[in-house]
Amino acid sequence: MSERSPAPGGLELVEALVNTLLDIGTGADSLDTPQARARFGLTEDDLPAARELRESLRATLLAHAGHPPHRPVTPLAELLAAAPLVVAVDPADGSAALVPARDGTLVARVATAVAQALVAGTWSRLKACEAADCHWAYYDRSPAGRGRWCSMQVCGARAKMRRYRAKDT
Template sequence: MSVRSPAPGGLELVRALVNTLDVDTGADCLDTPENRARFGLAEDDALPAARELRESLRVTLLAHAGHPPHRAVTPLGELLRSAPLVVAVDDADGSAALAPAREGVLTARIAAAIAEALVAGTWSRLKACEAADCLWAYYDRSPAGRGRWCSMQVCGARAKMRRYRAKEA
């Protein structure tokens, strides 16, 4: 898997959550208490919901890259519908943003990050790698926004080599 530069703003939280599962090996970072704490998942009963959210995000990020879902999941909009958000206004400068109504609610933090990215125009640039053995989330910084792989040097090179070998056969 590629380690790319972080996604802008709150999208880094989304990218980091999706990348807690290594699809190729099955290793899940959410299996450890330390990594669960990174996402505010103090209770074990929050883990199934976090994993469901992660996979719904992955399917949405695949769609951003023009790829079909790798499996059926609960639609992301359905999961975010109940996210407790409030409009937070900074009295000093009058700026406003959507924010979680309660700290530590992962779904609300993700919903606020997506809302921020929608306003900034960056949401559709967060994608999932098209390589079936990868599906890593990455922020597409290509000028045209047409990136297909998390890393051109790894997943992109493998895909191009497979296509080349198929032509030669």
Template sequence: MTDRAPAPGGLALVEALVNTLDLESGEDRLDTPDGRAEFGATEAGLADVRALRESLRAVCLAHAGHPPHREVTPLGALLARAPLLVAVDQRDGSAALAPADAGDLPSRVAAAVAEALTAGTWLRLKACELPDCHWAYFDRSPAGKGRWCSMSVCGARAKMRRYRAK
């Protein structure tokens, strides 16, 4: 949907996961073996991955000032079960939270959220305001007031709808 560059750091994983579902077409990349493999998801764990995706979408919508798209499990509840470790670099002494199991998607997402919180970028991961889109994007606008995943697509549609309503 978007013509924007991917989110920085670990947020790229979160953005990619949210964007596995195209709400307009209904196409879900998690329905394909390649899409599941990208996130280490199995058929058996697919419901949990989808619940995580929709909780992340709800948070991205909240970051943009929009209500949740539907009832979801709170993200904090899902990530509470995601073990993280403190990884200390012996060369320079820097530390970061890392997934206890690099193959566990919730732990990888929790580590990405922790990284983004530390970097101050978490609130910049948003979801497009258009109800038939809600595509995740990283808001690089100077004031952090971006509303659409793509000005040329969703922004133009929203502005045209407002114009026609007048």
């Protein structure tokens, strides 16, 4: 839905994964396509876990925007615990980075992205649209960090129009 630019750094992966659910009303899911599975390095067997991760991320992004999850999900911390991170130090220049301890699975890549965003202070700016028929992930670039919709022109305008019409009744 969003016309916004992608989230910075590794959060682009998280945003892209959450936004694979194309239509929350019908449940159309781009993870059902070979192209989307290839983009995230998934096989057919990986899909249930990827969907669980996606919905847990969506619930967390709704919480970032001050909204409850739209359905019960596995807590994100529980899923990310399966992908422990370690600090890797480059002996040449002493730089350090968090990297997956074991593998490059989708969960490990998401855990790395979340950890890097926490360090950068950008994690809480990744949110899910408050519109009940959307919940699209977006990166809130507003100065105060209080964005509510993925698109002011679509979801925001609809919400404001509904509020306006409700005043007339």
